[in-house]
Amino acid sequence: MRKVLITFFIFIINLTGGLAFGASELYIDITKPHFKKIVTAVPDFYRDGSFREDDNLSKKMAGILANDLKISGLFETIENPLFLREIVQREGNNKVDFSQWRLLGAQALVKGDYSVGEDKGLIIKCRLYDLLREEQILGKVYQGDQSLLRRMVHRFSDEIVLKLTGQEGMARTKIAFISDISGHKEVYTIDYDGYNLKRLTRNRSIALLPAWSPDGKRIAYTSYHADNPDLYFINLDGGHQVPASTFPGLNIAPDWSPDGNRIALTLSKDGNAQIYTFKIDGTALCRLTSHLRSDWSPCWSPDGKKIAFSSDRTGVPQIYIMNKDGTNIGRLTHQGSYNDSADWSPRGELIAFTSRQEGLFDIWIIDTDGRNARRLTSNSGNNESPSFSPDGRYIAFSSTRAGRSDIYIMNSDGSNQRRLTFFGGNNYCPSWSPLESQEDFENNVQKGGGN
Amino acid sequence: MVKGTKFVLLAVLVLVSFTSGCVTLSRYEDLQREAELKESELDKLRAERQELLARISEEELEALPVPPEAAALRGKELAEVPELGDIHFEFDKSRLTPTAREILTKNAAWFKEHPGAEVLVGGHCDERGTAEYNLALGDRRAKSSRRYLVLLGCDPAQIFTIGYGEERPVDPGHTEEAWAKNRRAHFRVVSP
Numbered sequence: 001m002r003k004v005l006i007t008f009f010i011f012i013i014n015l016t017g018g019l020a021f022g023a024s025e026l027y028i029d030i031t032k033p034h035f036k037k038i039v040t041a042v043p044d045f046y047r048d049g050s051f052r053e054d055d056n057l058s059k060k061m062a063g064i065l066a067n068d069l070k071i072s073g074l075f076e077t078i079e080n081p082l083f084l085r086e087i088v089q090r091e092g093n094n095k096v097d098f099s100q101w102r103l104l105g106a107q108a109l110v111k112g113d114y115s116v117g118e119d120k121g122l123i124i125k126c127r128l129y130d131l132l133r134e135e136q137i138l139g140k141v142y143q144g145d146q147s148l149l150r151r152m153v154h155r156f157s158d159e160i161v162l163k164l165t166g167q168e169g170m171a172r173t174k175i176a177f178i179s180d181i182s183g184h185k186e187v188y189t190i191d192y193d194g195y196n197l198k199r200l201t202r203n204r205s206i207a208l209l210p211a212w213s214p215d216g217k218r219i220a221y222t223s224y225h226a227d228n229p230d231l232y233f234i235n236l237d238g239g240h241q242v243p244a245s246t247f248p249g250l251n252i253a254p255d256w257s258p259d260g261n262r263i264a265l266t267l268s269k270d271g272n273a274q275i276y277t278f279k280i281d282g283t284a285l286c287r288l289t290s291h292l293r294s295d296w297s298p299c300w301s302p303d304g305k306k307i308a309f310s311s312d313r314t315g316v317p318q319i320y321i322m323n324k325d326g327t328n329i330g331r332l333t334h335q336g337s338y339n340d341s342a343d344w345s346p347r348g349e350l351i352a353f354t355s356r357q358e359g360l361f362d363i364w365i366i367d368t369d370g371r372n373a374r375r376l377t378s379n380s381g382n383n384e385s386p387s388f389s390p391d392g393r394y395i396a397f398s399s400t401r402a403g404r405s406d407i408y409i410m411n412s413d414g415s416n417q418r419r420l421t422f423f424g425g426n427n428y429c430p431s432w433s434p435l436e437s438q439e440d441f442e443n444n445v446q447k448g449g450g451n
Numbered sequence: 452m453v454k455g456t457k458f459v460l461l462a463v464l465v466l467v468s469f470t471s472g473c474v475t476l477s478r479y480e481d482l483q484r485e486a487e488l489k490e491s492e493l494d495k496l497r498a499e500r501q502e503l504l505a506r507i508s509e510e511e512l513e514a515l516p517v518p519p520e521a522a523a524l525r526g527k528e529l530a531e532v533p534e535l536g537d538i539h540f541e542f543d544k545s546r547l548t549p550t551a552r553e554i555l556t557k558n559a560a561w562f563k564e565h566p567g568a569e570v571l572v573g574g575h576c577d578e579r580g581t582a583e584y585n586l587a588l589g590d591r592r593a594k595s596s597r598r599y600l601v602l603l604g605c606d607p608a609q610i611f612t613i614g615y616g617e618e619r620p621v622d623p624g625h626t627e628e629a630w631a632k633n634r635r636a637h638f639r640v641v642s643p
Contacts, residue, residue: 228523273587
């Protein structure tokens with residue numbers, strides 16, 4: 001059997017010039033250390049079934065999708081040089097000239113077609129083709145207001161990633177962060193690709209350290225607008241800001257438990273900064289640490305059993321791990337003399353943190369047993385506040401490499417570092433959203449299957 | 452003399468008596484037996500206490516308990532008071548240097564002359580360090596200053612603290628000079 005398969009692979013390689021799939025279908029096993037990216041053609045979308053030379057929305061949709069595939073690190077895209085346009089124009093919406101596309105070196109093809117309804121709403125039909133097997137393997141229809149254009153295209157990008165890797169794509173996620181572009185530090189959100197900036201708070205004070213709830217509906221953060229660093233919750237539409245913790249002293253650095261029922265945070269009401277948890281309704285305040293030195297920045301493990309945190313109990317800030325009840329404290333970081341801002345990967349096996357070496361901050365990752373500390377950024381200003389994407393494959397962080405502080409994302413091995421914020425001001429404290437639930441998506445955007 | 456401050460005064464004397472050597476246990480017992488302390492003796496004690504506090508180590512200072520703040524100071528207008536000097540800190544530390552202790556002693560004298568005054572002590576850091584670390588450090592610097600003032604005899608119910616971390620620098624520069632200016636505790640008084 002194996003001999004037959006090997007012969008089959010060689011046949012395919014000869015035919016298409018350099019494929020290295022592990023199976024005869026279009027698929028990437030992203031758990032393998034080295035996989036070959038899928039070469040995907042993404043021509044401009046059709047409109048009402050026909051190709052239009054300079055249609056802005058056609059270009060925009062294709063551009064968003066191609067960018068999503070590129071950011072994922074799993075695809076190489078062929079976008080729209082002139083000869084792509086020729087093929088698309090010639091073959092029309094409903095046909096695919098597979099051999100023509102393969103000649104460009106593509107293995108997969110995305111074709112889209114949109115129309116504008118009477119109510120000015122969009123109907124977008126997207127298809128994914130396997131050029132090797134010469135068949136369509138994915139087809140979706142989305143319907144929604146023009147303002148949801150990016151969201152609908154991101155959804156299809158994620159469908160592509162899910163289909164071809166078995167893992168959820170990140171294109172529909174967002175990042176919450178702090179920006180002072182308004183003249184005051186406020187909480188903002190931005191799509192993971194740097195678009196769609198939205199301001200959430202208008203307190204004209206100092207906001208800090210936002211943290212996304214696990215259901216993606218609220219953000220916790222600290223603000224000084226009531227004359228003290230208090231903790232607040234706010235809904236994603238920027239409405240309904242409510243105080244969550246208003247003890248004297250610090251109420252900072254919140255982190256939601258994975259089940260969404262508790263918040264861990266730092267309070268200094270009893271003297272020094274220490275770690276506490278409380279239930280979302282404000283009850284059941286529980287003190288976890290009691291040390292003469294300071295403890296701060298708690299971060300739950302994805303199984304909800306442990307909490308990583310920072311402490312200067314040895315005289316300098318290092319990262320520790322304890323059980324969620326405060327017992328069994330063990331030190332995680334031993335290299336360097338300044339380690340802070342831990343974030344636990346949603347996969348559970350890694351912790352990212354900020355480390356200061358020779359005066360500059362960089363992002364590091366370390367196994368949760370304390371081994372294999374690896375540096376992800378270097379020689380690029382100060383890099384701080386790592387935040388994992390919900391699939392654990394990417395990390396958002398702030399960097400001053402371009403002068404001011406901006407938000408960047410990168411793969412969790414440090415590759416593919418790209419800047420998200422280009423609008424000035426100082427931007428920091430990123431917090432990566434959870435995945436948008438199917439229900440939330442459908443509440444806003446109608447989705448059809450098949451095609 | 453407010454009861455609370457008398458208690459703190461005696462507590463300080465008891466706690467430091469063994470390390471300082473200049474206030475003995477028997478003297479404390481004498482004081483305890485008297486119903487009222489004479490003003491002149493009080494002044495002498497105050498001077499001794501001041502001298503003690505200026506000399507003892509940071510660890511000993513941190514070990515002396517003071518009544519905590521009951522609530523944050525909210526909704527008040529604050530005024531700058533030029534006579535209340537800023538104190539400054541070494542990098543990454545909330546330790547009260549000898550100079551800082553001198554300034555705090557002067558500030559305490561001002562409070563004695565303005566008995567009703569409520570004061571907000573703001574603790575600040577330079578921009579180096581993570582945001583979270585600096586929030587904790589600024590909070591410690593403010594509380595450290597408050598502790599010293601209370602130990603000197605100021606009413607704990609009238610002193611409030613707030614930590615600003617690196618968020619409110621007085622000098623936006625990125626030099627050693629700017630950083631040194633920003634590592635401070637700053638005193639504002641509630642407007643009457």
